[in-house]
Amino acid sequence: MTGVLRLNGRVALVTGAGNGIGKATALQLASEGAAVVVNDLGTSIEGEGHSSGPADDTVAQIIAAGGSAVANYDSIAEPEGCKRAVSCATDTFGACDIVIANAGALLKTAQRGINSDDETWFKLINLYLGQKFWLTREALPGMLERGWGRVIFATSEIARGTQKNPLGAAVLSGGIGMMRDLAATHAGSGVTFNCYAPSAATRTYELYMEQLEAGLLIGKDREALLALPRLAGPEYIAPMLTWLCSEAGALVTGEVFSLGGGNICQWTALQDGVRLVKEDDGRPGLWTLDELSEQLHKRLVPSAG
Numbered sequence: 001m002t003g004v005l006r007l008n009g010r011v012a013l014v015t016g017a018g019n020g021i022g023k024a025t026a027l028q029l030a031s032e033g034a035a036v037v038v039n040d041l042g043t044s045i046e047g048e049g050h051s052s053g054p055a056d057d058t059v060a061q062i063i064a065a066g067g068s069a070v071a072n073y074d075s076i077a078e079p080e081g082c083k084r085a086v087s088c089a090t091d092t093f094g095a096c097d098i099v100i101a102n103a104g105a106l107l108k109t110a111q112r113g114i115n116s117d118d119e120t121w122f123k124l125i126n127l128y129l130g131q132k133f134w135l136t137r138e139a140l141p142g143m144l145e146r147g148w149g150r151v152i153f154a155t156s157e158i159a160r161g162t163q164k165n166p167l168g169a170a171v172l173s174g175g176i177g178m179m180r181d182l183a184a185t186h187a188g189s190g191v192t193f194n195c196y197a198p199s200a201a202t203r204t205y206e207l208y209m210e211q212l213e214a215g216l217l218i219g220k221d222r223e224a225l226l227a228l229p230r231l232a233g234p235e236y237i238a239p240m241l242t243w244l245c246s247e248a249g250a251l252v253t254g255e256v257f258s259l260g261g262g263n264i265c266q267w268t269a270l271q272d273g274v275r276l277v278k279e280d281d282g283r284p285g286l287w288t289l290d291e292l293s294e295q296l297h298k299r300l301v302p303s304a305g
């Protein structure tokens with residue numbers, strides 16, 4: 001490692017860092033001087049099995065390049081696993097300054113959408129929402145005490161309700177809501193909170209495309225999706241995440257960025273749109289259904305007219 005180390009002295013915990021975006025990000029954080037806890041349970045793309053291999057491989061690459069890293073194999077889909085992962089950072093390197101909640105899995109049973117079973121639903125909640133809640137609960141007090149911290153949550157285009165994936169939309173948009181509330185609550189504290197929605201050729205993406213090609217994904221515009229250009233690699237995601245962790249990103253909080261192939265797009269925040277107000281002598285007016293039909297079709301939701 002040479003040149004200016006933008007994260008020298010910082011300690012980062014990256015989940016799902018044995019492959020894909022997590023690995024690319026862990027490597028770049030380390031190249032900027034951060035000590036990295038490489039968390040990976042070593043599961044298959046579908047979230048099955050265990051292996052120390054992926055985390056160990058990332059750690060080996062960081063150390064070979066002159067950086068500092070340690071492997072952690074805890075499941076971040078449960079509170080105790082998240083607690084141990086954060087403790088791994090504090091016990092090994094003395095702090096946990098950066099949390100990047102990146103880990104995920106493509107659960108086959110979730111493809112049934114609203115017909116998925118309860119077990120699938122709770123797995124998704126624990127993996128995609130629980131991870132963010134439990135990691136933040138463990139790491140945030142220390143960040144606030146030191147007056148410095150970075151918390152970054154992975155989300156997805158699925159969160160916007162465009163992919164015919166209602167379970168994914170619920171848990172991934174929930175992470176955005178959690179992030180924005182934390183950003184507002186802790187504004188000016190030195191701790192920032194942001195989300196990223198990646199588009200990259202990861203293991204999950206490759207499996208998704210295989211399932212699409214095999215016709216296993218229901219309700220997808222198969223031909224249109226297959227005609228799209230292939231996605232760029234996860235190394236295109238890591239620079240923006242690293243920048244957000246640096247001093248240059250200190251004032252960026254409460255934002256969602258779509259990232260992929262050199263493209264960075266800031267999503268707009270939810271905000272008030274057109275407002276209809278009915279008053280009777282300065283007091284709240286009670287709308288009639290006929291008035292609502294007229295005004296809503298004309299001013300609020302003209303597409304419904």
